[in-house]
Amino acid sequence: MNKSCSYSLRKRLFWRLLAVQSVVLILVVILLISVGKIFYFRSTEGTIDILRRAVFRQPSGELSLRETEDLRHLRKDAPDLWFTIRDRQGHNLNEGRVPEGYAGIGNRLDHIGEAEFGGNLSDHAPPAARMKWIAMDWGEVQFLTGTDGPIPLTSILFGASLIVAKLVIPIVAVMALGALIATPIVVRRSLVGINRAALEADMIDIGQRGGRLSADEIPDEIAPLVRAVNRALGRLDEGYERQERFLTDAAHELRTPIAILNTRLGSLPHGPVKTDLLEDAARLAILTEQMLDLQRLKQGKTQFTKVDLGQLARKVIIEMAPLAFAAGYTVQFDVDHAGEIEGDPLALQRALMNILQNAINHGGRKGTISLTAGRNWIEVSDEGPGIPADLQERIFEPFFKRHHDGHGAGLGLNLVRDIMYMHRGEVTIGNRSPGALCRLSFPAG
Structure with missing residues (x-):
């Protein structure tokens, strides 16, 4: 916010109230002097x-x-x-x-x-x-x-100066003290509703629809603004709902043509063109599933069961290995010490697939992609250029892309973070020598 446009309501009310009181008092004194000069002086x-x-x-x-x-x-x-x-x-x-x-x-x-x-x-x-x-x-x-x-004018002015010094200035000082004490109290009590509305506005999140500002104890002068904000929030909710319905419908509609596309690509003779087309079709399929997963998470459609991290990793690597091989990688796999956790198998499978997809996209298209599982964690690493330190937090933001011309829509890692939050776990990304390392950690026990 531009500081030059901000101001303190308490200070402004205090000085304006004191100015008005002082002007009124001075005008009364001047009026009395004028009347006295005409009639009584x-x-x-x-x-x-x-x-x-x-x-x-x-x-x-x-x-x-x-x-x-x-x-x-x-x-x-x-x-x-x-x-x-x-x-x-x-x-x-x-x-x-x-x-x-x-x-x-x-x-x-x-x-x-x-x-x-x-x-x-x-x-x-x-x-x-x-x-x-x-x-x-x-x-x-x-x-x-x-x-x-x-009485001579000089005597009148002298008497007026005495009145100002002995009467007006003390009264103004008392009024200033009273205004200094009373104004913050009055303003604070008057702004109780506004402060509550501000706290409610801070709590409004894109993931929680239906948030509105309370109009209780809002001054009549501010109430139109609160009502306008609530109407705007209502329009935003309607727009988000229409957008989500469109994305869900679009993702469902894309599944069929993508499946047909993969079938037809499978019948093509082997070669670089077929490899590139298969890779592009896989990205389309992953993006479609990401869109559906986002809607499923928002609607709370999750079912927690016992999940074997080793079996989960094997299933994902079987699906993703052809894409990794086609991109020029070798794959290393170690899940002998994997454990068992409580979770949603479908959501965890999607999270692990998104991490592997991220490694394939940014691993430099050479070297080894490794998948390792432990008692309550899974790691995916590559031998690419790594992730700059200033981007290691931002890459989890929705629609954030490391390169504007890069692959994907910037949903994958944001979806991974939401899935891990749902499982009370965490996802961390860092660098090793060489490459990047991503770790999914789940609560112990």
Whole structure:
């Protein structure tokens, strides 16, 4: 699979969920700031800031206000504007109707840098106000007012940055931690059905038809894919069944013309042409029997009985020796120490014939082909070029051929492996000096 196209669903959900949550939180904060700017971002702090930028000291020491644009807007927006401004030298500047509770404060708060005064429910209590000492270039000035004015943009941004630092970032961190913990749990539970379907898909094998993926606990978004895969598996099963029926029928139909062909070839005069034709006809017969054997094994049509490995070897060598002699080989035979096993005689005969056929095809058409049997094994060897190490496992794959222009269909050794698996034995192939050696080993006892 192309790594550039793969991704982790857990990671993708985590980052997208965190991004969505963060964006929503930021938008809420921006909305609150915007609404507050329009409706609520007015306070006595804004009025004090406007007065701070407008106040100045005259040469005589008196305090005065410049007629700034902000001050004009403040007076226009707040007709009830009131404030008192004083310095530590006792100069005072008042405007508006100062509430009685604040008119006589004087210098009693000189030791306090900043204070807020809140009103209460009494009709005679003074309204809320704010007092603040601010250091100017020409001295300290005390501002006292209860009128709300617009807060400067810089103050708003500064306040917003404090909100982000003290509120948004901690909330995002908590959300990230929660998403980091919750996302894998949610994804794992959500993918239980998908993981089970993946395990079922791994267990589907060409030799076991009817396999389907379970649709239990599959998310609705994935269910169409599972159903499509199951329909595809159903079509494949139907195709394999049609193909197998065709191969079985074809193999049965070929038996008769091959038998007629062998009879007619037997009546030809001896010579190289007759030898080649007989060899080709034998290969056709073997291929036909291999196709039938494959179907018989798949259908489980096997009957286990006592099998004498010596008698089995004699029967096979009698059938295969003419083909070996015609190909230019001599045959060596030693089964005096052969034993007896439990097995299917017909299947074991076909396995041994396939091994001998493989030795005839790849033994170099010279030297000796040897067949030896022991208590629970049979060996076939030749004196050919041997088998490359990198092919000693692959030659058991179905339809694998060592040479593209070679004889056979690549079914023989695969069939041998299946037969030995059915007998709980094994087939091994290696090299000797010279040639190749194939051994069929059966369970002891």
